[in-house]
Every structure is written in C-alpha cells, then in structure tokens.
Amino acid sequence: xxxxxxxxxEDILASYVSGSLSYAFSLIVxxxxxxxxxxxxxxxxxxxxxxxxxxxxxxxxxxADLLDNVLGALDAPFEAPRTxxxxxxxxxxxxEALGGKPPVWRSLGMGIGQCVLQRSKNxxxxxxxxxxxxxxxDHGHRGLELTLVLKGAFSDETGHFGVGDLEVADEHLxxxxxxxxGETCICLAATDARLKFNAFVPxxxxxxxxx
Amino acid sequence: MPAARRSPLKPETGLDAVSEQxxxxxxxxxxxxxxxxxNLFDYFAPRLKxxxxxxxxxxxxxxxxxxxxMLNVWRKAHLFDPHRAQATSWIYRIARNRHIDVLRxxxxxxxxxxxxxxxxxxxASQIVALEMETExxxxxxMRLRPExxxxxxxxxxxxxxxxDIQAETGLPLGTIKSRIRLGMERLRHEMKANTAS
Numbered sequence: 351x352x353x354x355x356x357x358x359x360e361d362i363l364a365s366y367v368s369g370s371l372s373y374a375f376s377l378i379v380x381x382x383x384x385x386x387x388x389x390x391x392x393x394x395x396x397x398x399x400x401x402x403x404x405x406x407x408x409x410x411x412x413x414a415d416l417l418d419n420v421l422g423a424l425d426a427p428f429e430a431p432r433t434x435x436x437x438x439x440x441x442x443x444x445x446e447a448l449g450g451k452p453p454v455w456r457s458l459g460m461g462i463g464q465c466v467l468q469r470s471k472n473x474x475x476x477x478x479x480x481x482x483x484x485x486x487x488d489h490g491h492r493g494l495e496l497t498l499v500l501k502g503a504f505s506d507e508t509g510h511f512g513v514g515d516l517e518v519a520d521e522h523l524x525x526x527x528x529x530x531x532g533e534t535c536i537c538l539a540a541t542d543a544r545l546k547f548n549a550f551v552p553x554x555x556x557x558x559x560x561x
Numbered sequence: 562m563p564a565a566r567r568s569p570l571k572p573e574t575g576l577d578a579v580s581e582q583x584x585x586x587x588x589x590x591x592x593x594x595x596x597x598x599x600n601l602f603d604y605f606a607p608r609l610k611x612x613x614x615x616x617x618x619x620x621x622x623x624x625x626x627x628x629x630x631m632l633n634v635w636r637k638a639h640l641f642d643p644h645r646a647q648a649t650s651w652i653y654r655i656a657r658n659r660h661i662d663v664l665r666x667x668x669x670x671x672x673x674x675x676x677x678x679x680x681x682x683x684x685a686s687q688i689v690a691l692e693m694e695t696e697x698x699x700x701x702x703m704r705l706r707p708e709x710x711x712x713x714x715x716x717x718x719x720x721x722x723x724x725d726i727q728a729e730t731g732l733p734l735g736t737i738k739s740r741i742r743l744g745m746e747r748l749r750h751e752m753k754a755n756t757a758s
Contacts, residue, residue: 381670390675403717404652407608
C-alpha cells in the first residue's frame with residue numbers, strides 16, 4: 351500500500367471533488383483513494399478549501415420550522431445505508447458496484463476475462479482479469495482511459511504498474527499492457543469519451559503542490 | 562449511533578485553540594449532545610442555504626438537502642476525526658456529497674471510510690495544528706482577488722458541470738496536505754502499537 355507510485359492526476363481529483371466526474375471515473379477515483387492514504391489526504395485538502403468557502407458564505411435565513419423538523423427526525427428509526435467492505439483485492443466501492451456479489455467473468459479470449467460494471471454510450475467501467483505474461487491487445491478507446499491495478503501488476507511502454515497504481519491513457523497513447531509473470535493481474539478500467547479536462551484547478555494548484 | 566469508544570479529552574489538554582464548531586461536533590460524536598447539535602445547525606444551516614442557492618438550487622430544494630445533511634451529520638458523527646478535518650470541512654463534504662447524489666439521482670462512488678475500531682486518545686496538539694493550517698488556507702482564500710475567488714467558488718460550490726475557467730492562485734494547500742498526512746500516520750502508528758500490546 352505504501353508502494354503506490356502512480357496517483358490520481360490533480361485535474362481528475364479536482365473534478366471528483368466538484369462532482370463533475372462521470373460514474374465510471376468516480377469509481378476509479380474512489381477505489382484508488384480507498385487504497386492510497388496520500389490521495390486521501392489530497393482529497394481532504396480539497397474539502398478543506400470547500401469548507402473555507404462554506405464558512406465564508408453569506409448566511410441565508412432558513413425557514414422557522416427547519417430546525418424542529420431536523421430535531422424531530424433525530425430519533426426516528428432509520429436504515430443505515432449498506433456499506434461494502436473490501437473483498438480480497440476488490441476495494442469497497444468496487445464491491446458496492448457489484449452489489450456485494452463476486453464478479454462474473456466473461457471471456458474475451460486469450461484467457462482474459464472481463465466483468466462490465468457499467469456501460470453507457472460514452473462511458474464504461476469494467477474489471478479485467480489478465481493471466482500472467484499475457485498481453486492485452488489494443489482495445490481502441492476513445493477519450494481518456496483510466497486503469498487501476500487491484501492485483502498483480504502490468505507493464506507497458508510507459509512504465510510498471512503495481513497494486514494501487516493508476517494509469518492515465520489518452521487516445522493518442524498506443525500501448526500494449528502486459529501482465530507480469532507469476533500472478534493474474536486484476537484491473538479496474540474505465541473510459542469516458544466525452545471527457546476533456548480544463549486546466550483551471552491543476553494550474554491553480556501547481557505552485558503549491560509541486561506538480 | 563454506536564457509543565464512542567475513544568478516550569474523552571481532558572480539559573487541560575489545551576483545546577481552547579480549537580474552533581467551537583469542531584468542539585460542538587466532537588460533543589455530538591462523544592455524547593450525542595443535542596445542544597451542541599443545535600449550535601451546529603444554527604451556524605451551518607444558513608451558510609449551507611447560502612451555498613446551495615449560489616449553486617442554483619431553489620430555497621425549498623436547498624432546505625431539503627440541508628435537512629438531509631444535518632441528519633447525516635448526526636448519524637455519521639462517530640466517523641468524525643478532528644485530526645484529519647475541521648468540522649467545517651467535514652460538513653462541506655457531507656453536504657456536497659448529498660447535493661451531488663440528489664442532482665445525479667445516483668449514489669456517487671465514495672472511498673471506503675477509514676476504520677479505526679479502537680480510536681486512540683485525541684491528541685490536542687495535532688488537532689490544533691490542523692486547525693492552524695486550515696486557518697492559514699482560509700485567510701489565503703479571503704485574500705484572493707475577487708475574480709479568482711469567484712472561480713474557486715465555482716469549482717467547489719458551483720453547478721456540477723465542466724467549465725472553461727482558468728486561474729492561477731497561490732493557495733497553500735501543500736501544508737494542510739502534509740498536516741492531514743501526519744495525522745493519518747500518527748493514527749496508523751498508534752493502531753500498530755495498540756495491536757502489538
């Protein structure tokens with residue numbers, strides 16, 4: 351867990367904080383943060399900015415009965431939302447996306463299995479299971495593709511990715527990820543064809559975060 | 562809400578430097594203190610309303626989300642860790658998550674909560690240090706030029722869509738980040754020590 355070397359880029363983290371990230375990418379971010387205390391601290395730092403802005407917001411009077419409504423509900427029985435703990439290599443957010451059930455793998459050939467968690471016109475997020483030493487053929491993504499390693503490791507032209515590492519690939523990157531020998535590699539992979547990042551928050555943070 | 566298992570703070574530990582909002586939230590967490598909860602409500606509900614209205618919600622919709630937010634503050638207070646967040650940041654997170662879920666009509670994926678079964682005793686100096694770093698960030702925010710401030714507000718409070726805004730500011734986020742990281746390290750070490758003993 352301490353050996354994570356590839357983290358969430360600042361622009362993607364900022365978009366997650368502001369709520370403008372798709373479901374597919376939000377799942378990647380939430381899963382990485384579940385594994386990475388460094389990025390958790392970065393997320394909480396953004397929340398401290400949000401808190402500062404909240405504190406400085408000009409108060410607007412609320413309805414007279416709002417407090418009583420809230421107080422009246424404090425002791426009402428409520429069903430705590432189900433929480434999903436990590437299961438083996440799968441972090442809580444992935445287990446939640448699976449509804450608490452184990453993944454059902456469909457074969458893509460060459461021993462590679464996939465389990466689609468969500469797919470729509472523009473975005474998709476899936477689990478991939480790649481046997482040791484197997485290369486993943488080019489799968490032709492449009493837009494940005496994020497790949498988070500959950501088990502094992504893979505390497506490609508850009509580097510080596512172990513558990514917790516996040517690879518960010520744009521559509522110009524031609525790469526052939528290959529699972530390392532010795533262990534099946536399980537990844538969470540998401541694409542979003544629409545996403546174009548603005549440079550605002552990363553630029554703003556550049557001088558202070560040294561990115 | 563499960564009873565808090567962490568050791569209560571001793572009055573002599575010097576928490577007078579901690580913001581009263583954080584102390585109220587700790588009282589809600591440790592003692593289900595209703596008066597402290599009312600204090601939190603009186604302080605945050607009007608600010609949350611201001612924030613939601615700024616982001617384009619109607620007053621009625623804003624109050625619905627405030628009600629959900631404050632109920633969640635009560636129900637999740639046992640998860641509040643003042644070594645990692647001031648009350649204001651923590652309540653911002655809860656409000657923002659609720660706001661996003663309501664607008665998107667889906668549950669946005671959230672990271673696993675850190676589980677610390679037997680919380681170590683509070684370390685007042687750590688809490689105060691985080692408060693001071695956060696305070697520095699706050700005053701830096703207030704010193705932004707109005708147009709920069711507006712851009713930052715758009716990003717953190719505004720409508721939930723992409724925008725083409727660009728800005729450069731010098732917010733001292735790095736120091737808070739190290740402070741939060743330190744707090745987490747400390748918890749990790751204490752957890753290890755507790756498991757070992």
